[in-house]
Amino acid sequence: MKFAKKLVAAVLALGMCSVLLAGCDNAADKQSVESIKNSGSIVMYTDAAFPPFEYMEGENAMGVDVEIGMEIAKALGVELKVENVKFDSIVGGIQSGKAAFGAAGITITDERKESVDFSIEYYTSVQYIIMKEDADYKNISDLGGKTIGVQLGTTGDILVSEAVNGSEDDNGEHVTGSLEGSDAECKQYANAIEASQDLVNGRIDAVVVDKLPAESIVNNNTGLKCVKAEDAEPEAYGICVAKGNDELLQVINDTLQKLIDEGKIDEYVVAHSTI
Template sequence: MKLKLISAVPAALLLVFALSGCGRNDDRLVMVTEATFPPYEFREGGKIVGIDVDLMKAVAKKTGRELVVEDMSFDSVIAAVQAGKADVAASGITVTDERKRQVGFSRPYVTAQQVVIVPKDSEIRGSADLKGKRIGVQHGTTGDLYVTKNIREPERFPNGSLAVAALDAGKLDAVVLDGEPSKVHVALHENLVILDEPLTTEEYAIAVNRKNTALLEEINAVIDELRENGGLEKIKAKYVKQ
């Protein structure tokens, strides 16, 4: 998803965290996320649900903790983990070299792509046709980074649904977003389609404070178990409609 631009964690928070050890000392497993990214995290009936939530429920059950899910701006989730305000960030987070210097990452559990959404009657057929076009992205995502670096300065939106709405209203020529969320958005806008050619291939993982190696090992063990027994595919199939 999401190579978000991480804001610096205040020094005072880092000091508090350093003095408090690797994490919080209660029976909760606090997960932070941005709940506008279906099928990984979204609101349904007043609750936050999705692939990432079910994965962390499995971790909580295995480790005897109560899962608590907190919704916040994606730009804040890594900082919350760094400061010890949350145990994990699970929000369709793309593994990048820069992020590896800030947090520990679990084993990847999803392979994802950045794709291009256009109107059905668009002349855009691939990445080469995006030059000079009005392109919308979710602010700070890997789609934002790719478009900025390789094509042009995009128009940035707080979330994908707003970017897609602007495209449907004729205010943009294309939108670049993660593949599975794009399917959800396009299903709500009959005038839009996803191009066959993806722009990138990425991997999502769970972010944990670098000092909390015990929790990271627990998460990896659950991911391995779910992959071996088919549970990971069942979680994905629950939310991803073929």
């Protein structure tokens, strides 16, 4: 009986893996270079509340990643269509084939690599803490007993959640977080702009987000300041595509490398940081 149960479990697991792999292949086929060229357009998923990488200007998405997206579309000879979605739905949209690629200041992580393929790195960032001008925090670990705003699904969310709740090591053992037991709270928002408004209004004590969005938020809100979180490691941004979509990934990598070599990405950052 035990053998039978194990056999059934193994068959089910194998079946599930086959379904997942088929789903990845289907997404790559839906968004193949040939399919994109035949359709005349390429769909990019982003979350346009992360300036200067993506933000809304009227009804149009703008920013560094949109500039990059336009260059990718140009390389393919098609039109770029940008769809503004929630950050934590981007990877799922790529997996299902609803979009060809995701570009939203997405940090390359081992966990995300299990679901999608990533381009070469095109920008390096670090986490910043936004606070009121009279506050004095230098590390995430300094936020004991505070309510900390983060954008759902981002690096800031992961770091603060682990600091507050702890994490697990490779052996499944609990690792105590730097804020665990301090009554600190991680409050998740759809985007960092919403979190910063609660900070301005005194509903939370700090916001943890990437450097450039933090600086943009501070520049647009009096009474706030931001500093680098000294206990956070640097992170690299990449563009994601469906697993196995190697031909499209090569086009994206070639485009990114050209933009990097020409200094264009730095130009985009400056241009969209001063708007």
